[in-house]
Every structure is written in C-alpha cells, then in structure tokens.
Amino acid sequence: MRIFVSMGAWISLVSLVVKFAGGGWVGMWLWSLGTLPWVFDATYILEVIYRFARSFFASRKDKKKLTEWHSIEHMPLMFDIDYMYHLNNAKYNRKIEFARTQFMLDSGMYHVLKALKFKGGLGCVAVRFRRELKPFQRFTIRTRLAGWGEKSLYLEHRIVTLVEGNDPSGTLVEFTNAHAVSHYKISKRRALKAEQIVKAMDPDLVDSMPEGRVRAVSMLLQGFTDFEEASSNELKSRGPVDEIRCDRHNSTTRGDRGSPHRRTRKSRKS
Secondary structure (H helix, E strand, O other): OHHHHOHHHHHHHHHHHHHHOOOOHHHHHHHHHHHHHHHHHHHHHHHHHHHHHHHHHOOHHHOOOOOOOEEEEEOOOHHHEOOOOOEOHHHHHHHHHHHHHHHHHHHOHHHHHHHOOOOEEEEEEEEEEOOOOOOOOOEEEEEEEEEEOOOEEEEEEEEEEEEEOOOOOOOEEEEEEEEEEEEEEEOOOOOOOHHHHHHHHOHHHHHHOOOOOOEEOOOHHHHHHHHHHHHHHHHHHHHHHHHOOOHHHHHHHOOOOOOHHHHHHHHHHO
C-alpha cells in the first residue's frame, strides 16, 4: 500500500498512462517529471485562495482575540504522504503555514501589519512530533499568539485529533499530535515595534502583561527563546572561517596553477 502513496509511484503511474496512450518513453518521462510538481504546488495556491476567501466571507461577530485559539480543519492527502505511510515531516510546516495565514486573516493582524507597513519574515519554526497522522485522518490546527518581544511575534500551534479517552464510556478527547512555535521577526531597519502591533489590536492585553524582554502568554515560549539565543551565540562564536571552509573553493576559483590536475596535463604533453 505504501508504494502507491509515494511520489515515485505517482510519477510511475502517470508515466504508464501516457505510454499506453501512445506517447514515447522519452516524452513520457519528461512530461510526468515536468508537470507533476506544478500539479502538487497548485494545491498550495488553491489553499491560500481558499483561506483569503473564507476570511472575506466570515462574519465579523465571530472574530476572536489574539490569545484565543483559532482553528482550521485539515487532513493528509495523497501527495502529503511519504513511504512510511503517514504525513511527511516537512508537510507539517506546510499545514502550519496555512494555519498562520488563517490566524492572520481572522484575527485582523494581516490588515494591521499592512497598515503599519510591516517589513520582516519568519525567523524560526520549531515542531515537536508526538504521534503520526495517517492518510485522510482529520485533524485540527489551533493557533494563538504566544507572546512578543521588541522585534518579535511568537505564535503557538497545536495539531490535535480526537481519540478515545480512558473513560469506559468511550468519550472522545483531544490529543495533541504535534506542537509547534513560529517566530516572526520585524526588520531592524523599521522603527516598528511588536508591541505597537499588539496594542493596535488588543490594548488590554498589553496592559495586563508583565514587563520583560519577552512578554509571554504561553510558558512554552521561554524554552523556545533560550534555544534561539543559544543557537545565535553558537554560530556567532564560530565565525565565518569555521562555518565555511574556503580552501578548496579558493583553489578552484583562482585557477591555481599548481593544482595536481594541471601538473598531470603538462606531464602528458612533455
């Protein structure tokens, strides 16, 4: 069963269809390899369009606060599955990106960022996997604001499914299959602060939070920021020479006359 849900199987299946339709082997493989990635990415484009359309037609009365859970429903489709017959690890980030988009739209943060001329991007995403997701298994991604720093916005994500609890009655309870944190960084060239964004949306939240380098809504944020700081210090302490060994690169780009390949060619001529 697993072979039919792998990407290689998809390519082989389409290729056989084209072959039996009268296409040559060369044209068949070029066609399948060239068009299938576009088919897969089309689902991403359609998903984003759907998220914007859903937000546009949604009732403003249902608007939630930043610290409340914003939910979207999803399931692993055939092109999300790897050879282990479960949702591929890389696809979790793709699903979480849809959840971030919906959160930005539903909470109104997208329009606030646009009005404040936000410049920045995603600085880090950390995902902890707890239990696999099978093909077509429905799950919910819950997203909320986890906190903010001077130039940072943090979002918390929980991918949950319904499972039978320990109760003999068989009551369904939520289980968190994966837990993640996203970090948006505001460009240092902008005078905009993260607190301005939050205050424009929920002034009471800013006033209720204690002062600090990172004003956290979720306890999860402390360990996440410690990891980011440790990673930054580690890479800065190593320096560019330790990160990239330039000896081999320099010898090839300079066209070193003393290279063994050149000596070999000269010796052959002599």
